[in-house]
């Protein structure tokens with residue numbers, strides 16, 4: 001004869017096992033998913049950016065997503081095969097940050113475009129910019145001047161969560177010059193592919209077009225509490 005309390009424990013164990021199996025099977029903790037390119041096609045039609053240039057830029061961005069996934073898979077495979085001492089592993093490891101940041105910086109860049117309203121005078125971000133740079137115009141002049149620097153890369157307005165301070169930073173290519181632990185707020189791409197299709201060498205005109213389309217609500221939404 002089966003005792004009732006034994007039946008209760010058996011039922012509970014069966015339930016726990018079923019829950020555990022369901023968690024694994026439905027992509028819970030322990031499952032690693034590939035990055036998926038985001039769709040920024042809603043930006044098409046934006047003033048100062050041709051659809052052709054945007055489509056080219058979206059394709060380049062998708063390449064970074066693809067290569068980030070590829071490198072992550074390849075590095076995991078090599079680690080599993082004990083090939084971590086090989087020069088190939090070291091080179092892929094160095095390359096990973098370049099591809100990942102190329103992906104993420106583009107997402108932040110497209111994500112802070114498509115706006116139509118200026119930054120509200122009484123907004124938290126405007127007050128913080130004024131406190132850090134003297135005035136909004138002084139901040140904008142410094143951001144634009146950073147974008148006019150020779151070379152290819154990014155300009156990032158970032159917030160240091162430790163001190164609360166804001167900085168305009170130059171990122172060389174995708175991976176050199178990042179400040180550790182900061183929150184990127186506003187990101188501008190100044191790789192040549194971002195402006196040459198529409199503006200040739202007139203980088204300042206592209207930077208102005210970028211400023212005319214900043215989505216300030218998205219930028220402010222990235223600030224710390």
Ligand SMILES: [Fe+2]
Pocket residue numbers: 057060106189191193194
């Ligand atoms: Fe780009």
